Amino acid sequence: MPRATAPRTAPTRPVAATAADPHDVPAAPVVLLTGPEDHLADIALSSLLARLRAQDAQLERTDVAAAGYLAGQLATWASPSLFDERSVVVVDGAEAAGDAFVGDVTAYLADPSPSTVLVVRHRGGNRARKVLETARAVPGAVEVACQPLKRDQDKIEFVLGSMRRARRRMDADAARALVDALGNELGELAAACDQLCADTEGTITAEDVRRYHGGRVEATGFDVADAAVEGHAGRALALLRHASATGVVPVLVVAALASRLRTLAKVGAERGRSADLARDLGMAPWQVDRARRDLQHWSAEALGEAIRAVAQADAAVKGAGPDGDFALERAVVTVATARGR
Template identity: 35%
Template sequence: MTEPLYLLLGDNAFLIERAVGQVLAAAGRDSGEPVALTRVRAGEVTAAELAELLSPSLFADSRVILVEAAGEAGKEPAAIITSTLSEIPDGIVLLVAHSGGGRAKSMVGALQRAGAVEIDCATPRWPSDRADFVRREFQATGVRVSRDVVELMLANVGSDLRELAAAVSQLVADTGGKVTEAAVETYYSGRAEVRGFEIADKAVTGDLAGARESLAWAMHHGVPRVVLADALAEAVHGIARVRGLGSVNPQSAAADLGMPPSRVKKLQAQGAAWDAERIGAAAVVVAKLNGDVKGQAADADFSLEQAVSAVANLRPRRGRA
């Protein structure tokens, strides 16, 4: 049964839209007919418009109202939203999409105290978070997969949640639920995005010529620059995290790191030649690259070339401290 109040907490557009679709479908099942969705942006809607939307309907029509970007709500709209939370009229389902920050940050607490059903819509920050997302997507279809399958999915598909969700659905459908490492490799063999991880692996192992060659191929074939930057960042951060644990068994460290043991073992091998100072410098390089490929640099291609070269050159050579 549909609840009257939902808090969509986070900033990921795909997760927010999926949550809205699920609530809308549930409301339609409850009423026995399609339910209209009304969208309002918190920073633009007037107090009068919002009050009218949240007022009881004379005909008891079912309505789903989505308040977008609630963190940016003005003082009056924010006050109307919070004052309505305890007495939402029958037939109205209120969804409040809130990033968790913004000038109306206090609204989150008010929604939680009012008993809002909270749906996590935050963009995963770490590789382990994305691995959890993929695992949950498979579980939602009734399919259990190994850690290595999850790792391959992330390596082949990338970090975009919409693409990951679609890939999980497609793989489950095409394999009848028998999703193995071989199935993932067969399905995604030749995907250009794989090059991002090839480039990153070559860079962190000091193969400058190989990294440059693979980067040129990827850019020529239109691989998104953000994908390439993310792959390099994940390789550098992965080495930093594994080095921080010291000499540990990959099997025992896998759960703490949120990685398959095979990935831990690979990062241990890659990180053996790195020292703390150089991996710290590499982390600074990929942090700057993240901003550059998202619009802060005039030439993202040049930034990528410079970052890949910098990471490869930072990797200590044999005989060099």
């Protein structure tokens, strides 16, 4: 008689994290922001924080850089408080994390605190992949894909979606003209949408876009950023004042500065061939090569100082400071003088 065999059973598959729209991120025990597109990650984090603060105005937030994590810190940040208040722990740069972070997070995720939301920002690569795999198996986990938008049509949909959320109408031709003018950076596209909403009325047309962005952004905002990143403080200030005199709004110059610095930070955190890096980061190979040349003159500390200065200028030109123009000039000087230190 043939030997009886036990019936085969399918292997148990881990629970997959729920995919979420960056503009509508639900509260969850763990939220993963994965991929190199920082603007989508910023949108997702803002969406999540708004939801959490609507539930608890006293929400406690802790921001963590994974690269500097020390063993045991997560247990302190995520431990329940005396009155079980809600808290959120936001970990940036998990792709640069060490073994202490990976060990503590994977242990924590086996039994996450019900009063804590853990947000993990991972831009890509193989480091700390165990954290992502473990987090995705947590019941109720949420993952937001923060991947670059490479097709023009996707960028056009991004622009039109931004306008719908702002309750403004925009012609499809206007959206295409804006994408043609500003290119790849979603942060710039979003800033341009904000500016057009603030400075126009009614339906936004291609003529409105040409009036504000007809060749001036590349010729001025990015020239300012290039001069500053290359260490030419005097030239960068002269270009900035020329840009202001010809009608370029400060928020677009800030966006150009932020774009250049983000590129340096992204490329500096990775290793490999330019072509492979360009594909992974959603850039052109020449952008990677230029960033690597620039990085020969930039230390991590100087880059951090420059990024903080531009973030402060960004807040000031959007109304959080008394003098946005002065804040922008100071940021340009800070960026230019940080090079080489």
